[in-house]
Amino acid sequence: MGCFSKKDIVNTICAKRALKRDDVSVIVNDVFSSITDALARNDEVKLRGFGTFTMKRKAARVGRNPKTNERIDIPERLSLIFRPSKDLKNIFE
Numbered sequence: 001m002g003c004f005s006k007k008d009i010v011n012t013i014c015a016k017r018a019l020k021r022d023d024v025s026v027i028v029n030d031v032f033s034s035i036t037d038a039l040a041r042n043d044e045v046k047l048r049g050f051g052t053f054t055m056k057r058k059a060a061r062v063g064r065n066p067k068t069n070e071r072i073d074i075p076e077r078l079s080l081i082f083r084p085s086k087d088l089k090n091i092f093e
Contacts, residue, residue, distance in 0.1 A: 006032070039080065051084040 006028060013024045035053065038045050045053040060076040 047085075049085055049087045051082055051088055054081045054083075055079070056081050 010021060010024050010028050013019065013028070014021050017024075035045050039053060039055055042055050047053075055078050058077050058079050061074050063072045063074045064070065065072055
């Protein structure tokens with residue numbers, strides 16, 4: 001298994017659509033920026049056929065250091081959640 005980067009996405013689109021790399025790069029960056037901005041506003045991002053990104057608030061809790069068994073206070077935080085669509089899940093069944 002390897003890593004599929006933003007650069008790979010740009011290259012794939014360029015190869016499929018015969019578009020200029022600079023133009024595709026701007027569009028891909030704008031898409032990711034739009035998703036990031038929406039999540040920062042605590043909006044849900046639904047990409048039909050792919051999945052849904054949401055931000056979930058996780059409550060503060062007490063954890064333990066497994067080496068020392070010391071109690072650690074873990075503060076409240078926001079966590080990014082991704083739920084794949086049924087279409088995406090079906091690809092891997």
